[in-house]
Amino acid sequence: MIRFGLCRIIIHSLILMIIGMPALWADDHPLALQIDELIAAKSDGQQPAPCSDDAEFLRRICLDLSGRIPTTDETRRFLDNPALDKRAEMIDQLLAAPTYAQRMQELFHVVLMERRGDNEKWSNYLRTAFEQNKHWDQIVRELLFPDAEDESRRGAGFFYSKRLEAYGQNPTDYPGLTRDVGRLFLGADLQCAQCHNHLFIDDYKQHDFQGLYSVYLNLSINSGLEFPAVTEKPMQKKLEFVSVFDATQRETGPRIPFASEFAIPEQSKEGPAVSVLARLADEFPTQGNSIFAKNIANRLWFVMMGRGLVHPLDLHHSGNPPSHPELLDLLASEFAAHQYDIKWMLRELALTQTYQCSSRFPVTLADTADAATEVSTTQISPESYVLFNEKRMLAEQLLHSTLQATGNLDRLQQPAADGKPNPELVDLTAKYVAAFANEAREPEDQINPTVKGALFTLNDETLLQLLSRQPGNLIDRLMTMTDEQLLAEELYLSIFTRKPTDVERTELFAWLAQNGDGREKAIRLLAWSMLTSMEFVVNH
Amino acid sequence: MGTNMSQRQLCKPWEHRYSRRQLLGTMAAGGLGLRSFLQPSVADELAKNDKQVLLIWLDGGMSQLESWDPKPNTEFGGPFRAIPTSVPGINVCELLQHTAKQMHHLAVLRSVCTQDNSHSAGVARINRGDPKNRGVEYPFLGSAVAKLLGPTSSGMPPYVWIKPYSGGFKASDAGFLGAKYGALALGDGKPPDNLLLNKSISAEENELRNELRQKFDERYAVGRRKEWTEANSYVYELAKKLMDRGDLFDESSFTDKDRERYGTHELGRHLLLARRTLETGVRFVKVNSYHWDSHGDNFNACDSLIRQFDQPFAALIEDLHDRSMLNNVLVIVMSEFGRTPKINSHVGRDHWPEAWSIAMAGAGIKRGVVVGKTNDQGTFVDGQPHDIGDLFHTWFKAMGVPQELMQYDNHGQPLPVAHDDCSPISELLA
Numbered sequence: 020m021i022r023f024g025l026c027r028i029i030i031h032s033l034i035l036m037i038i039g040m041p042a043l044w045a046d047d048h049p050l051a052l053q054i055d056e057l058i059a060a061k062s063d064g065q066q067p068a069p070c071s072d073d074a075e076f077l078r079r080i081c082l083d084l085s086g087r088i089p090t091t092d093e094t095r096r097f098l099d100n101p102a103l104d105k106r107a108e109m110i111d112q113l114l115a116a117p118t119y120a121q122r123m124q125e126l127f128h129v130v131l132m133e134r135r136g137d138n139e140k141w142s143n144y145l146r147t148a149f150e151q152n153k154h155w156d157q158i159v160r161e162l163l164f165p166d167a168e169d170e171s172r173r174g175a176g177f178f179y180s181k182r183l184e185a186y187g188q189n190p191t192d193y194p195g196l197t198r199d200v201g202r203l204f205l206g207a208d209l210q211c212a213q214c215h216n217h218l219f220i221d222d223y224k225q226h227d228f229q230g231l232y233s234v235y236l237n238l239s240i241n242s243g244l245e246f247p248a249v250t251e252k253p254m255q256k257k258l259e260f261v262s263v264f265d266a267t268q269r270e271t272g273p274r275i276p277f278a279s280e281f282a283i284p285e286q287s288k289e290g291p292a293v294s295v296l297a298r299l300a301d302e303f304p305t306q307g308n309s310i311f312a313k314n315i316a317n318r319l320w321f322v323m324m325g326r327g328l329v330h331p332l333d334l335h336h337s338g339n340p341p342s343h344p345e346l347l348d349l350l351a352s353e354f355a356a357h358q359y360d361i362k363w364m365l366r367e368l369a370l371t372q373t374y375q376c377s378s379r380f381p382v383t384l385a386d387t388a389d390a391a392t393e394v395s396t397t398q399i400s401p402e403s404y405v406l407f408n409e410k411r412m413l414a415e416q417l418l419h420s421t422l423q424a425t426g427n428l429d430r431l432q433q434p435a436a437d438g439k440p441n442p443e444l445v446d447l448t449a450k451y452v453a454a455f456a457n458e459a460r461e462p463e464d465q466i467n468p469t470v471k472g473a474l475f476t477l478n479d480e481t482l483l484q485l486l487s488r489q490p491g492n493l494i495d496r497l498m499t500m501t502d503e504q505l506l507a508e509e510l511y512l513s514i515f516t517r518k519p520t521d522v523e524r525t526e527l528f529a530w531l532a533q534n535g536d537g538r539e540k541a542i543r544l545l546a547w548s549m550l551t552s553m554e555f556v557v558n559h
Numbered sequence: 560m561g562t563n564m565s566q567r568q569l570c571k572p573w574e575h576r577y578s579r580r581q582l583l584g585t586m587a588a589g590g591l592g593l594r595s596f597l598q599p600s601v602a603d604e605l606a607k608n609d610k611q612v613l614l615i616w617l618d619g620g621m622s623q624l625e626s627w628d629p630k631p632n633t634e635f636g637g638p639f640r641a642i643p644t645s646v647p648g649i650n651v652c653e654l655l656q657h658t659a660k661q662m663h664h665l666a667v668l669r670s671v672c673t674q675d676n677s678h679s680a681g682v683a684r685i686n687r688g689d690p691k692n693r694g695v696e697y698p699f700l701g702s703a704v705a706k707l708l709g710p711t712s713s714g715m716p717p718y719v720w721i722k723p724y725s726g727g728f729k730a731s732d733a734g735f736l737g738a739k740y741g742a743l744a745l746g747d748g749k750p751p752d753n754l755l756l757n758k759s760i761s762a763e764e765n766e767l768r769n770e771l772r773q774k775f776d777e778r779y780a781v782g783r784r785k786e787w788t789e790a791n792s793y794v795y796e797l798a799k800k801l802m803d804r805g806d807l808f809d810e811s812s813f814t815d816k817d818r819e820r821y822g823t824h825e826l827g828r829h830l831l832l833a834r835r836t837l838e839t840g841v842r843f844v845k846v847n848s849y850h851w852d853s854h855g856d857n858f859n860a861c862d863s864l865i866r867q868f869d870q871p872f873a874a875l876i877e878d879l880h881d882r883s884m885l886n887n888v889l890v891i892v893m894s895e896f897g898r899t900p901k902i903n904s905h906v907g908r909d910h911w912p913e914a915w916s917i918a919m920a921g922a923g924i925k926r927g928v929v930v931g932k933t934n935d936q937g938t939f940v941d942g943q944p945h946d947i948g949d950l951f952h953t954w955f956k957a958m959g960v961p962q963e964l965m966q967y968d969n970h971g972q973p974l975p976v977a978h979d980d981c982s983p984i985s986e987l988l989a
Contacts, residue, residue, distance in 0.1 A: 220694075378783055379781075379782040379783045380782040380783075381782060382781050382782045396782075396783060396784045396785065397785070399784070406783075406784070409783070409784065409787060457730065457738070458729075458730065458731065461730065461731075465737070466787045466790070467730075467737070467738045467739075467790075468739070468787070468790045468791040468793075468794045469728050469730075469738060469739075469794055470716065470728060470743060470751070470794045470797045470798050470801065471727065471728040471751065471752070472794070473794045473795045473797070473798035474751060474752065474753035474754060474798050474801070474802075475752070475753050477753065477756070477757070477765070477795075477798060477802070478753040478754070478755060478756060478757040478760075478802075479753055479757070480757060480759075483757055483759060483760070540764070544764055544767060544768045544771065545771060547768050547772075548768050548769075548771035548772040548774075548775055549775060551772050552772050552775035552776050552779060552791075553775070553776050553779045553780070553787060553788050553791050554775060554776075554778075554779040556791075557787060559783070
């Protein structure tokens with residue numbers, strides 16, 4: 020626990036140094052420190068895992084903020100850097116790097132579209148939004164009202180237009196769109212409230228669903244433009260609805276769920292139509308909408324910590340309270356007070372000791388097979404945050420990390436002669452999504468090994484080709500190394516972002532010695548095993 | 560794939576390479592299986608349970624009047640006759656002419672009374688056995704059995720779904736149990752992608768790389784939560800089993816006689832594949848057939864559809880019996896509801912959950928019986944109605960699911976496996 024204590028002191032003194040705070044007093048606590056205190060207060064005496072070591076931290080933060088594992092050079096530099104504040108420095112560096120916008124584009128694409136499909140204008144929109152560090156309220160305003168006149172919003176229309184497309188035998192799924200807006204922006208799955216007040220979630224009323232639904236019933240795809248867009252018919256009258264439980268006729272005008280109804284705007288004969296959608300977009304993502312704030316605070320917490328304070332992420336209601344209510348309130352209000360600046364929020368979360376704690380309890384390394392030396396993890400709940408929650412990697416993170424580890428990333432990121440993305444990369448991306456993503460419309464919120472993924476890693480030709488020797492790639496580098504100590508380090512740093520233990524070195528040397536005549540094959544088999552193992556395929 | 564079979568009878572090259580295995584160390588030997596998910600005593604008990612299930616799902620709703628519960632010469636009876644079966648006193652619709660000869664193996668429940676008459680609600684409710692709403696999405700029967708009984712000793716994936724259209728890995732049946740308990744779907748009976756060992760890897764190398772991966776995983780798990788590593792090991796084990804049994808998908812290996820008996824139409828081919836899938840030891844096989852929703856022209860539709868079911872179903876029951884598998888395999892035939900006695904203006908029958916029939920056979924089920932009845936018009940159940948929850952209890956009991964497993968643990972939330980207010984139908988149980 021000495022390591023843990025020391026680490027905590029270091030992290031927190033760094034936070035203080037960075038923020039330039041001379042001393043601690045309650046009102047001026049940095050957020051990161053307050054978060055850690057609130058987590059510690061509910062740990063029920065469970066000793067937390069120690070602070071992550073530098074390699075563990077670096078791999079985690081790179082995956083979270085740049086969407087891929089670090090290069091061996093980046094890792095070596097970081098491990099050798101003696102500076103006390105190198106973690107905070109790394110966080111800032113990653114947030115400032117161009118890879119940040121790409122990672123956020125991939126992350127928010129999956130969160131917002133749930134693998135329904137992609138669109139170039141949409142990815143450009145998301146990429147640009149994160150390059151400019153558009154704040155969350157602004158992004159949501161643009162998604163909710165993708166004004167075709169406004170060039171900076173083009174592409175945002177994909178959020179609606181894709182959902183308005185028929186799929187299979189389903190006609191336009193207006194209830195589905197209504198449900199998703201509630202789920203993704205308010206953390207409330209109102210599906211059951213479509214036909215009646217929710218049976219066992221008292222907070223979800225039928226008029227919350229119907230009020231939002233009334234707005235979307237006027238929406239249709241505008242396919243006449245070269246970017247995804249929708250057309251809104253002026254709303255004429257209130258929407259009538261009946262609960263399936265009692266036959267009483269009710270009606271509602273447009274309504275943001277959990278807020279009051281607003282009037283249907285008067286349409287004048289001259290001038291452009293008055294958009295209900297525009298009003299919705301203005302009034303929905305406000306600083307005062309605490310439900311909106313809690314949803315996104317909880318979702319960003321989930322991205323970093325691997326478990327929502329409210330979980331599942333789209334079931335915020337009084338019957339499913341947050342594991343740490345004060346913490347969620349704090350995060351939501353601080354986030355709103357910082358105008359929903361996602362970059363600021365991610366930085367604060369990354370600085371916490373909660374984020375930087377290890378996913379592993381220490382064991383006697385000399386005898387790892389002896390279970391008696393292990394702390395039992397079975398009773399440690401994911402919402403205690405005393406042991407870092409291992410996180411699923413998106414198919415995109417896994418692909419970029421695999422390319423990085425095998426020394427193929429630079430080559431594949433070179434665009435083709437016509438300026439388009441490298442076709443091999445496009446092909447691999449599609450394959451990775453097919454093998455590792457969930458089916459469309461299913462949130463990807465937990466680690467999910469599948470037989471499909473296993474068969475892909477076992478037998479897919481393009482994947483196995485990454486491990487064939489090509490100039491400058493991992494296998495090539497390893498094959499040219501005669502010093503086996505260096506080879507062992509290069510292999511482990513490339514794939515696991517850490518140096519091998521003594522036991523692992525000994526094993527590797529024996530493996531190579533046994534396969535003297537088939538060295539390349541032996542290295543490839545070993546690298547494959549590492550790339551498909553848990554240590555590589557999850558963010559831990 | 561024809562060569563796989565002969566190769567399998569030979570020694571594997573790696574069986575002679577003990578020295579390499581030794582290098583891999585003791586950690587690679589044991590392997591984590593499904594066993595580690597369960598308490599040891601329950602796991603031991605389950606290891607002895609070799610019960611399997613075949614669920615034939617006729618999507619859209621099969622007409623009970625043109626199949627299991629004919630009412631000839633009545634107002635709603637329709638044009639078809641009832642014929643005697645191999646069990647004196649039990650008649651079925653003439654469209655089940657082959658099945659009638661197997662009636663002594665079957666049990667039919669004619670008093671099914673469920674609630675939902677829309678497809679969207681009915682499919683989910685019947686497949687989940689209508690548990691009480693507890694705010695979680697319950698698994699479909701196949702995922703439930705995959706969870707409760709796991710793979711058989713064959714190690715094959717516990718839940719295989721043979722269906723028209725697309726294949727892949729369908730997680731949606733698993734509900735709150737998690738994707739791991741979803742179905743391996745063989746779209747149009749075709750094998751999953753990437754099933755064949757990549758040609759650049761020898762069988763020996765494949766074995767070695769898997770052992771190495773397993774070793775890395777076990778080392779990774781030390782000091783960490785175990786569940787994800789166990790799940791990872793589990794899917795690689797299943798992948799290996801599937802790759803080893805690639806012959807499962809070799810349609811050319813069926814005999815002409817089999818093809819003739821089952822028929823070359825879709826459901827015929829799929830039920831023949833289901834027989835082989837059961838033979839390889841898959842715990843739960845689901846076969847879907849679509850387009851049973853005969854709102855218009857019901858009688859011509861049934862004349863085609865029910866015959867498409869009848870021929871391969873009768874052949875399958877006969878084969879399972881001949882192979883002494885019927886003691887171990889529970890066979891279930893159902894839809895989301897039956898069809899209205901009333902014939903609509905399109906000469907069709909609409910959705911009718913009020914009074915319909917479900918047929919079953921095999922493991923733990925009484926042979927040659929009809930349980931429950933409908934009134935003379937076939938409009939409602941006459942006597943005790945049975946909801947789907949009763950059937951789920953019946954089937955879990957027939958499968959020998961031990962009492963201590965009749966409750967799920969959803970991250971600390973205890974959830975009954977089947978509806979608490981329902982119970983097994985003893986007249987159906989052997």
